[in-house]
Amino acid sequence: MFDWQDLYVFSVLARTQSLSAAARELQVEHATVGRRLDALEKALGLRLVDRLPRSRPLTEDGRALSRILEAMPGIASEVQQLSRVASIDVAGTVKVSAPPSLAIHTLAPRMAELRRQHPRLNVELLPSLSLAALDKGEADIALRTVRPEEDALVRRKVGVVRFALYASAAFAEQPAEQWTFIGYDASRDHLPQQAWLHQIRRHRPVVFAASDLMSQQMAARSGLGAVVLPTTVGDGDPALRRLTVDSEGPARDLWLTVYPDLRRSPSVKAVMDFLVECVHSEPRLRT
Template identity: 60%
Template structure:
C-alpha cells in the first residue's frame, strides 16, 4: 500500500467529493481519482460509492477512514516531537494570534526578542480564525478561549477588555440615534459581538467587518459606535468612550502549546516573550 494514497483518501473522506478534495490537496480531481483507485486495488476493497456529484464512503471505506484518522494523529505527534527536539535558540517559531495583538502588542516589541536571541525568527500568523496546533499549522497560539485540542497545555496570561467607542460627533447624538459597527456573520458568535447586538436593540448596525482595524476606521469616520479593546480605543484621539450598561464582556487571553514543543528552547523563549508583551500592556493584565 502507498501511504500517500491513504492520505488522499483521508482528505476525500473529509471533503465528500473529488473536486473539493482536489482543491484541498491543490491537485486536479483526476489525480485524486487515480490515488483512490490505486488504494482500492492494493487493499482489494471498494472504499467509495461513485455517485454523479459525491463520493460517499462504503462501510469498509468508513472503517478505513477512521483508522487513517488515528494514523494521521500519530504522525502529527511524531512530527511535533521531532520538531520540539530539533529546535534550538535559532530558526523560526510560528505563533497564531488575533491581528489586534499582533499589530499593537507583539510586533512593536519584536526588537526585544531579537536582541535576546538574534538567531531566532518569529513568524506571526495573525488571523481571527484558529490555526490548528494539532496539525502543525502553528507552534504556539494566543487565543481568547480555552484550547480545543485535548492534549494542548494552556495558561491564562491576560485579559482583553472592551468598551464602546465612537467619534465625537456620533457621541454627541442622543443615545436612541446611535448606530453601530460590528463583526460580520462569520464572527457573530463572539461574546463582544453578541453583547453589541443586545445593546443595539432595534438600532441599526450600519457597517460590518471581520477586522477590528476596519471597525475602528469606520467608527473614526462617524459611521457608528464599535466595541473595541481598551488598549486600542483608549489610544485613539479621534474616539471617545460611550457609557453603556451592561459593560462589554472581558475575554481571557490563553497562551497555548503542545508539551512536545514546549520542551524546545526556542518555543519556551518565544512563549516567555509573548507573556512579557501582554504583561507590559497594563490594560491586558488579568
C-alpha cells in the same frame, strides 16, 4: 531492517576483539552481546564472527563491516554535540497565531526587543480570529481567547481581553437614541463582543459590517457609528472616545497554548516567555 543498537554493539565487539570486553564496556551481560550479535547477523544475512570455544574472531564480512563502522564514534560525537548546541541555542523560526488586535497592537510593536535578545530567532506572526491547528503545524504557539479543549495541549491563562464601545468625538455628541453601529458580519454573531453589541444597540441599526477589526475601527474614526473594540485598541486611539452604556463590555480570557514536545525547544520557550511578558506589560490585559 537492522536495529541500530545491534550495529553499535557489534562495533564495540569489533573494536575490543572480545565478548567479555565488549560486555564490560557496554555494561551488559555476555548473553546480551551474543543476542545482539545474533540478531544483527540474521537481519543482514551475514556471518560476522566465527564462534570458536574461547574467542569470536571476525569473518571477512565482519571485518568489512567493522571498517565501515570506524566512523561511528565520530558520528555519535557529532550527534551529541548537535544535541548540546540545540539544547542551548535559540535560533530558527517560531510561528505564533494570535488575535489580530493583539498581534498588531501588543506583539508586533515589541518584536524588535526579542530580536535584540536573540538575533538568530525569527518569529512568523499569524494574526487570525480562526483557531490555528497546532496539530497540523499551522502554528507552534497560539494565543487564544477561547480555552483550548485538546487534552494534549499545554494551556496557560496569561491575561484578559476586555471590550468597550467607542466612537469619534463628534459622533459621541449625538443623542444615544440616534446612534448607529459598526460590527462584524452575521457569521461572527457567536463572538461575545458581537453578542454584546446586539444587546446594547437594541433597535438601532448596524450600518456597516466588516470581517476585520481594523476596518471597523477606521469606519468608527470617520464618524460612521459606534464600534466594540478591545480596550487595548480603543483606549489607545486618540481619534476615538469610550462611550458610556448601561452594561459592562465582555471580558475574554487569554490562553497561551503549545504542545509539550515543542515547549521543550529553547526557541519556542524564548518566544513563549516573550509573549507572556508582552501581555503582562499591558495593564489592560492583566487579570
